[in-house]
Amino acid sequence: MPITVNDHEITDDEIAAELPGHDTLHLATMAVILRHLLRDEAHRLGLPATDEDSAIAALLAHEVTVPEADDASCRRHYAQNPARFTVGxxxxxxxxxxxxxxxxxxxxxxxxxxxxxxxxxxxxxxxxxxxxxxxxxxxxxxxxxxxxxxxxxxxxxxxxxxxxxxxxxxxxxxxxxxxxxxxxxxxxxxxGRLLPYEQVCTQIAEALQQASRDAAWRQYLRVLASRARITGIDLDIADSPLLQ
The missing domain is CATH 3.10.50.40 (Chitinase A; domain 3)
Structure with missing residues (x-):
């Protein structure tokens, strides 16, 4: 049974082009599906873009709010995970x-x-x-x-x-x-020696920001998937790759 996304049939060529960036054929297929979902939504909203990647970036910037990792959250993460910041x-x-x-x-x-x-x-x-x-x-x-x-x-x-x-x-x-x-x-x-907070706070903030971004993107993808017409595959957003 062919895989379709909003009546567009996913081709073998699309999956083959995506495969070098993923470990398995399944992940490559999921990535192609997500690209179509995001591209279609960007088109529906009329967001300006010169190509697919810029359309997806514009959509995510427009639709998804990612909370900033504040100092209190970073200090709490540092205190709760000392082994991650211990060297030697x-x-x-x-x-x-x-x-x-x-x-x-x-x-x-x-x-x-x-x-x-x-x-x-x-x-x-x-x-x-x-x-x-x-x-x-x-x-x-x-x-x-x-x-x-x-x-x-x-x-x-x-x-x-x-x-x-x-x-x-x-x-x-x-x-x-x-x-x-x-x-x-x-x-x-x-x-080992616990690195001082000031030495790792930027690293912690970046990691927490990425985790927040990933969670927000997955939630948005779930919303798009629930609205879309997808056939030929069971789409599990929890296991899907996140487009960079």
């Missing part, structure tokens, strides 16, 4: 990786990881030996030692555990990431 924080960590593969059923792998964790919580001194024997990570040869890690050095789900774990303790649960199942120990922690 490091942890020295060890882990045992149980890699998920097609050859090993996940329940059996999880059972092995949980039994190993229970054994290590009872006898922490065996961590290095168990890492050398069981871990599917190159760090196994070092007893599981990953060296010093800063924020951004690992995948987010692993990082959250590393920077919230107690120093010297084995994390008392099996940690799951996209790489598999982990048993984790933070050997040493180096405290």
């Amino acid at each position: 924080e490091l942890v020295e960590a060890e882990h045992i990786l149980f890699q998920v593969t097609e050859r090993v059923p996940l329940p059996a792998l999880r059972g092995l990881a949980e039994q190993t964790l229970a054994d290590l919580l009872a006898e922490p001194a065996q961590f290095g030996e168990q890492a050398r024997k069981l871990s599917n990570c190159p760090s196994a040869t070092l007893g599981g030692n990953l060296g010093q890690l800063g924020r951004g050095d690992t995948v987010p789900e692993f990082e959250r555990v590393l920077f919230s774990a107690d120093q010297g303790a084995i994390v008392p649960r099996v940690v799951e990431t996209r790489f598999g199942l982990h048993i984790v120990r933070v050997v040493h922690r180096i405290a």
